[in-house]
Amino acid sequence: MNERILTYLNELEPPIDIQLPGKNVQWLHPYKNPETCRCTEEFYSKYYSDRTERILVLGINPGRFGSGITGVPLTDPIRLKTVCNIDSNFPLKPELSSKFIYDHFFNEYSMNEFYDKFFIGAVCPLGLESNGRNMNYYDNKILMNELLESFIPDSIEKQINLGCSRKVAICLGEGANYSILNKLNTKHQFFEKILKISHPRFIMQYKRKTINDYVKQYIDACRLAEKLVSN
Template identity: 80%
Template sequence: MEIKSKYFQSNTETMNKRILTYLNQLEPPIDIELPKTNIQWLYPYKNPETQRCVEAFYSKYYSDTHERILILGINPGRFGSGTTGVPLTDPIRLKTICNIDSNFALKPELSSQFIYDYFFKQYSMDDFYRKFFIGAVCPLGLECNGRNMNYYDNKILMNNLLEHFIPDNIQCQIDLGCSKKVAICLGEGDNYSILNKLNKKYQFFENILKVSHPRYIMQYKRKSINDYIQQYIDACQLAQTFVK
């Protein structure tokens, strides 16, 4: 079964412009009702400050037509891309490492800390963004009682999202300029299981690699953090062998 992205852009358009077009139209699906009143959508892309930061980031790292390898996380969290609009990037790292200032409160986010303070100490950030694009299985975030929520935490909501919204948006992210030969999944549990089942149905990718989610690493596996940094390095290097 093949999905055609309605946001497909010309191959001659730079990737940053495709990404901005895609993110600017992202809104909660009108045909999906949230199952509980304490669950709320998290979509920062209508915020002018988020739009400015997103444009600055993608213009800095994606102003070309190079094909990338897609990395699929779970969904945005409120202290990372749920604020900045940039995946796995909190306001602190956006300012101090990407050199993009903002008026956001400088609150840390665990996944961002792993990527920028640990992984990028051993793997070139510029090289990473030149070869990889970080997206999400569910590109909009969710909150429950003011706390981060995964798209699969509520089964009713998850099943509704899996009907069209999630598959359509995976295809949209591929069409931004990503390879269909391989993808990397952030998360070795539910996120990988769901993505793998979707891939069998829609054949998005020829291969899917998986790594532990950075939030899980920071919460539960800090004593073995060097092993997980190597896991990420190995996955990035292996993924590149599929696209050569």
């Protein structure tokens, strides 16, 4: 599976027929960075060198402190080095979503087991920056509608074809990301079922006092997804 993933990432390109809304909005394209490509190759070779079918987990889009640097979803340079044992020359700065996944979720659900069964992708596989800050693909409605015409549906289909199940997917985000993905799924029939869980950044920003409840939400969703795939 790792070779298919790496080919997919290396071939990712921003859609040339879509004009970004304003000169201060830019694509975040980490896979053009040789160091990012080296890290992703090491990561996917380490955890995805098999033909086991995975369950697709769809985030929003890469952010500039996580996969927008490392190329590895929900993984900042700190966790890439200290947990995945992949060194890099990236500044060791933390990212909230990565902190939740590695410091909380993976304390209760084995990281190796997760990567054996799940593949983390994104509804929009390339990130966006606006005035040097993270931008979600749905923050600008005109841009979002253009991306939904073909780029996003094609990207989801390509991610499934890496070796992911069509029985179920997990959506990171219970608001806009889920609403958009659910409508897309109704139209394109990517999956039989989509489970939704809170986005890790939302949890770390607003729900830290009840973080254990969200860890349980993640574990319950993973176990349910595994059950649905096995039936």
